[in-house]
Amino acid sequence: MYNRKTLKKILQYPIFIIFIMLMISIFNLQIIEHDKYRITAENNFLRIKTIYPVRGEIYDRNYQPIVTNKPSYNIYISPGKIIDREKVTDFLSKTFALPRDEIQKVIYENRFRLFQEILILQNVNYDKLVKAAEKFNYFPSLSYKAEAVRKYHYENHFTGHLGRINTHEYDKLRENGYSINSFLGKNGLEKKYETLLRGENGYEIIQVDASGKNLQFFKNNLEKKATNGADLILAIDNRLQEQISKIFPKDRKGAVVLMNPRNGAVLAYVSKPDFDQNIFSSNISNQEWNALINDPDNPLLDRVIHGTYPPGSVYKPIIASLGLEKKIIDARTKLANCTGGLQVGNRFFKCWWEQGHGRLNVIDAIKYSCDVFFYDLSTKLTLDEIKVHTRQNMMTIKTGIDLTGERTGFFPDKKWYVDNYGKYISIEGQKVNLAIGQGEILVTPLQICAYYAALCNDGLWVEPHLFARSITEKRTTRFIQTKKKLPISAENFAIIENSLFKVVNEAYGTGGAARISEPTVYGKTGSAENHMGTETHAWFAGFMREKDSDLAFVVFLENAGHGGSVAAPLARKIIRFYLSL
Amino acid sequence: MKNFDWIIFFLLLLLMFSGVFFIYSASSTKVGNVITTENYYLKQILWIIISIIMLFILQKIPYNIIDIFIVPLYIFSLILLVLALFFPQVKGSHRWIQLGFMNFQASELAKLSLILIIAKFLSKSRLSEIAILRTVILFSLGPIILILMEPDLGTALTIIFSVFAILAVSDLPFFYLILFISPLFSIITSFSLLLYGIYIVALILILLRINLSKVVIGFTVVINSFFFFITPIIWNNLKTYQQERILSFINPMHSPFGSGYQIIQSKIAIGSGGLLGKGFLSGTQKNLNFLPEHHTDFIFSVIGEEFGFLGCMFLLLFLFLFLFRISNRILSLNRKVFRYAAVGMLAYLSFQIVVNVGMNIGIMPTTGIPLPFISYGGSNLLINVLAVGLILKFINEKSIFL
Missing domain, CATH: 1.20.1070 (Rhopdopsin 7-helix transmembrane proteins)
Known part of the structure; x- marks a missing residue:
């Protein structure tokens, strides 16, 4: 066409x-x-200039500081501007006592980031910097900036700390505005609430020439403000933290948790020995670091949620409630006669009280912490029943506290025994041991505390948490909390509560050392044998009701002796201090 | 090979090897006396060799045999487009079939096979107007929708443009092109009643000049008015971020932290090159890594910076000569199918060149279209060279059928 x-x-x-x-x-x-x-x-x-946000700070319930930002002088190196690598390395290692290989490593790893400033040294002493700064003229690759560094106000295990971003994290997070020099939460609250604490980057376009004249490439939208990170307000009370640290026996290891049973707020979270989180931003030497990780007392271990231990007798109320719920026993049922032990199959299991308790009902069995009663009760229960019931009481499962790396604990089942001891093992004998919180069962101190909190709360278990609130101009952050009714009837609950009352408040109760005149303390002692040492782990867990300031607590000391004689008196001091606030 | 057009072939070689040269420069970083070069240019040489071998093999295959493969190839390209949607995103879109040892951009094959299949079916004799439209819409709708789903607006526009180019030289009356393209102007002018008025009067005058019936003219005007009224309604119902996205596409300066920043950096690179440029490997903007894609989409900015106005002019001259030579030769093709296919390919090569250069100098939107024969990229190069190979083949075969 x-x-x-x-x-x-x-x-x-x-x-x-x-x-x-x-x-x-x-x-x-x-x-x-x-x-x-x-x-x-x-x-x-x-x-484009990136404006980095200021990281949010962390405060206790009374707005007292736990983690804050403080000014710090940081030294940067631009790999593309290095004239003589050896000389720069010499200068840095001599002036700032930095190992040569570490400097060389940073330069090597960033050899392709020619025009970026790479952080090489954080938190430099001001006097040292002033002296060194004169010589910076000879090293155009070096520069320094005044920036912020974290300050952790006391030794603890829950704040966690910041660490330099690693290559793997950088690849994943660069799109979220992290730079190669960024720090981010590596564990604890710093990691859990990273997005909240960090805030959002801002940007600014520089389009002004040397004389200050606007080049007008763009007409508008030249600045996007950074959104600073939100401050966290914790449920923690710094005064409790301080006091517990002070009265905790100096040469002992262990953990103390205080918790509001009504809402799960953790008021005190102490793991001993603890360590200074500031070491991570203070150019710690390899020797110091090795000394810390090889310390036999393992100060880096958070015993509240990362340590798992046999609970001993603090576990007994769970077995008792199972017996009651299954209607195997009631409040008056007396089981086997305690003669200082009980023959089960071909083995004789000892009671801790060698003279023997005689025949007891469940309330007295808990009061005197008689082992034989629970040995006998266990023979009427199956291992599966015990395991399911334990987990329904939120024991040997994660509590869901807002921290990282919480441990589950452990409860064995038949398959586990067969796998580990062969198929001829007598489950009966293992079960007897588990019934008094011994053997393979492992729990975290926090799980025990949450369980006793639920007992205080009429059987309603609430998820423990450290975070209370965070309000910024833009948003309020809340969390959804798990709550769960424990499998126990009101009637049986009263029986357990009554027994915990007697442990502390009646003559010959094992927890008498924790008694105070007002208000009433309920509790249970535990002395758990373990393979870590000859002394037993000392436990004391319980609660008290006081209008508007109910409290659940666990006091745990590794290999320190009997719960009644070691943990209970410490608990008493802590409760009295708490009441004095 | 008697009728093989060596001029087109040598221009192609010249463009591709200058491309290698530019890729070498674009992927090198010079600091002091140290030059670091990524291996892109070596890979590109490998692809050029493969492409040229394919080009010569193509010359030996009779078109009857190629014809057999057109429909299967089209179906295969559709399958690839669907598959690509299931591969993980690369820079925000599902364009790539990732085979581990190499990545293949699925839409490249779709472009070529769509042009071939449309040319094949439109070249049948005595097609009614409705039949032409039906064929074109039937074949092009699938690939276009799939490519838009990736999403890859640039490639979709390239395809639409090529299809229109084929229609323009087909037996379809010119009026249909006006009917399809005119609503676009209605959309553009819809924000101003005055502009729209001027436009619609001009449209009626043009339609009257080609002696169309009043019914047809009325229909066109009604369609245009419909788009004029509907556009503001749709626009106001868009979310703010959607409006922002469209505005920054039309005018990159609207988004200073995104594409606008890249375009400005590209303009600074080219503008600072001046008459003679800063010299091979010496581009400062490039060395400072302001532009993310300098060996692919923004390679023209490196050329402008390092070789200056003269370099740009030479490159554009050779590109123009290349296109001009092709357009001259394909006029003499006597088989409709060759003519249609060649026009389609010429259209998409020209479109890519113009849009890419336009983007680099900041007068066209950022679409992610590479510069044919110059930019780094294996599948893109291979398909472009195959397109030229087919054009050369059409010219070559002419004599046999005359």
Whole structure:
């Protein structure tokens, strides 16, 4: 339908016209406006500047500081501007006592980031910096900035700490605005609430030339403000933290948790021995670091949620409630006669009280912590029943506290025994041991505390948490809390509560050392044998009801002796201090 | 090979090897006396060799045999497009079939096979107007929708443009093109009643000049008015971020932290190059890594910075000569199918060149279209060279059928 001439027009004219237009535009750009772009290019007048947000701080329930930011002088190196690598390395290692290989490693790892400033040293002593700064002229690759560093106000295990971003994290997080020099929460609250604490980057476009004249490449939207991180308000009370640290026996290891049973708020969270989280931002030497990780007392271990231990007798109320719920026993049922032990199968299991308790009902069995009663009760229960019931009481499962790396604990089942001891093992004998919280069962102190909190709360278990609230201009953050009714009837609950009352408040109760005149303390002692030492682990867990300030607590001391004589008196001191606040 | 067009072939070689040269420069970083070069240019040389071998093999295959493969190839390309959607995103879109040892951009094959299949079916004699439209819409709708789902707006626009180019030289009356393209102007002018008024009067005058019936003219005007009224309604119902996205596409300066920043950096690079450029490997903007894609989409900015206005002009001149030569030769093709296919390919090569250069100098939106024969990229290069190979083949075969 077209002749060749029209076809030619259709094909060639548009191409020709558009090429001419392109050439004119390029002429305009490269010849007419050349000077403007040349100057801009030479002086780097146009660039995006990232504005990093200020990290949120952490406070206790009375707005007393736990983690804050403090000014710090940081030294940066630009790998592309290094003139003599050996000389820079020498200078840095001599002036700031930094190992040579570490400096070389940083330079090597960042050898392709030629024009970026790479953080090489954080938190430099100001006097040292002033002396060194004169010589910075000889090393154009070095620069320093005043920035913020974290300050942890006391030794603890829950705040966690910040660490330098690693390559793996950087690849994953760079799109969220992290830079190669970023720090981020590596564990604890710092990690759990990283997004909240960090805030959001802001940006600014620099399009002003040397004389301050706006180059006007862009008309608007030249600044996006950084959103600073939110401050966290914790349920923690610094006064409790301080007091517990002070009265905790100096040479002992262990954990103390105080918790509001009504809402799960953790008021005190102490694991001993503890360590200073500031070491991670203070250029710690390898020797110091090795000393810390090889310390036999393992101060880095958070015993509240990372340590798992046999619970001993503090576990007994769970077995008792199972017996009651299964209607195997009631409040008056007396089981086997305690003669200082009980023969089960071909083995004789000892009671801790060698003289023997005689025949007891469940309330007295808990009060005197008689083992034989629970040995006998266990023979009437299956291992599966015990395991399921334990887990329904939120024991040997994660509590869900807002920290990282919480341990589950452990409860064995038949398969586990067969796998580990062969198929001829007598489950009966293992079960007897488990019934008094011994053997393979392992729990965290926090799980025990949450269980006794639920007992205080009429059987309603609430998830423990450290975080209370965080309010910024833009948003309020809350969390959804798990709550769970423990499998125990009101009637049986009263029996357990009554027995815990007697443990502390009646003559010959094992927990008498924790008794105070007002209000009433309920509790249970535990002395768990373990393979870590000859002394038993000392436990004391319980609660007290006082209008508006109910309290559940666990006091745990590793290999320190009997719960009644070691843990209970400490608990008493802590409760009295708590009441004095 | 008697009728093989060596001029087109040598221009192609010249473009590709200058491309290697530019890729070498674009992927090198020079600091003091130390030059670090990524291996892209070596891979590109490998791809050029493979492409040229394919080009010559293509010359030896009779078109009857190629014809057999057009429909299977089209179906295969659709399958690849669907598969690509299931591969993980790379830079925000599912464009790539990732085979581990190499990545293949699924839409590249779709472009070529769509042009071939449309040319094949449109070249049947005595097609009614409705039949032409039905064929074109039937074949192009699938690939376009799949490519938009990736999402890859640039490639989708390239395909639409090529299809229109084929239609423009086909037996379809010119009026249909006006009918399809005119609503676009209605959308653009919808924000101003005055502009729209001027436009609609001009449209009626043009339609009257080609002697169309009043019914047809009325229909066109009604369609245009419909788009004029519907556009503001749709626009106001878009979410703010959707409006922002469209505005930054039309005008990158609207988003200073995104594409606008890249375009400005590209303009600074080219503008600072001046008449003669800063010299091979010496581009400062490039060395400072302001532009993320300098060996692919933004390679023209490196050329502009290091080789200046003269370099740009030479490159554009050779590109123009190349396109011009092709357009001259394909006019003499006597088989409709060759003519249609060649026009489609010429259209998409020209479109990519113009849009890429336009993007680099900041007069066209950022679409992620590479510069044919110059930019780094294996599958793109291979398909472009195959397209040229087919054009050369059409020219070559002409004599046999005359």
